[in-house]
Amino acid sequence: MFPILDTQIYGHRLVYLDNAATTQKPQQVIDTLTQYYLTLNSNIHRGAHHLAAEATERYEAVRRQVQSFINARSHREIVFTRGTTESINLVASSMGKLWKNCQPRHRAEVIVSGMEHHSNIVPWQLAGATLRPIPFSDEGVLDLDAYRALFNRNTRLVACTHVSNTLGTVNPVAEITRIAHEHDVPVLIDGAQAVAHMAVDVQAIDCDFYCFSGHKMYAPMGVGVMYGREEILDILPPYQGGGEMIKDVTFERTTYNELPFRFEAGTPSVGDVLGLGSAIDFMIGQGLPAIQTHEESLMRYALEKLSTIPGIRFIGPGVRADNNNSQLNKAGVISFLLGDAHPYDVGTLLDKLGIAVRTGHHCTQPIMDHYGIPGTVRASFACYTTPADIDALHAALTKIAPMLL
Ligand SMILES: Cc1ncc(COP(=O)(O)O)c(C=O)c1O
Secondary structure (H helix, E strand, O other): OOHHHHOEEOOEEOEEOEOOOOOOOOHHHHHHHHHHHHHHOOOOOOOOOHHHHHHHHHHHHHHHHHHHHOOOOOHHHEEEEOOHHHHHHHHHHHHHHHHHHHOOOOOOEEEEEOOOOHHHOHHHHHOOOEEEEEOEOOOOOEOHHHHHOOOOOOEEEEEEEOEOOOOOEEOOHHHHHHHHHHOOOOEEEEOOOOOOOOOOOHHHHOOOEEEEEHHHHOOOOOOEEEEEOHHHHHHOOOOOOOOOOEEEEOOOOEEEOOOOHHHOOOOOOHHHHHHHHHHHHHHHHHOHHHHHHHHHHHHHHHHHHHOOOOOEEEEOOOOOHHHOOOOOOEOOEEEEEEOOOOHHHHHHHHHHOOEEOEEEOOOOHHHHHHHOOOOEEEEEOOOOOOHHHHHHHHHHHHHHHHHHO
């Protein structure tokens, strides 16, 4: 089903545990992409010919598929982007213009969690905002009392990750949103590490924006989603200017297209959007509850099994021995260190045994500062990860630990 998983690395079976960076693609997604370029390639929305009409219909059908996948109220709330990074930049850039227009004399403040990916930090700085980070404990859990105390009259937005790409923490995003709304502050949730691991319901969370990347949920690279609540998108200035996003253009003045096209300037990545539709079909075919149950039991198995490795130290929430029945607040990701060994050395030795993990700061330098470490080794899961993969990681770490400790 995932052809690349048959690859041999240095004579070993590939054990792919870098899914938080990008997931592998199932055959049906690869087929959709190939078929698109073999039989359907054309530009959408403007063409008078058959291919353009067919491609447009399929592209817009995926928009409705995404709407249903995250339970948005309307397809007008689904904007296709290149990925989470572009989705957040879109919101930050457009919100930044709004803040400057409405209250030019007040410096906007954005509350972010202390565990954000750089792509949920830097765009707000570029938008001219001052960041107020929500602290988190050594266990990797956000301090909601401290969060409540961060609001003031300059707070313009809360931006928080659903699942931390470094700690695996699943944040209480509905509660975070509820608290922000008590202060009339809108909320953006970075769902990059959530959508592949759990059913996401934007109405249940009640967030105002929800951003994610297709390539982290079995779809091709080059496509992502920015969900925005319609009432807010209606008043948000456009992000990029160009074709598709306009109604009328003269040299004096331009009027803009309706939602969601107002935020989709230029030719989109049509084939990749169709691939995203195919990835959603794949996930629904597997069953989201089944994926979640499988990955949760894998997480418990991995934490228990890996805890026997000499010198291992987990970074982020763990699972206590008495905690087997309680809900896991961790998804997809296990970060760890092996004694004082540099994460890069661990990753390089694992690679020689066919095991793909990621090492470094994972674009979350503030998390590394919190723990006073240069980086971690990160093993991350997907629906195709098996206990045998965890056993292989365990065996490899057992082998390399004596070399490094
Ligand atoms: C939590 C989180 N946010 C944002 C991103 C950025 O995603 P992309 O590079 O697909 O835009 C990532 C990527 O690793 C991530 O893990």
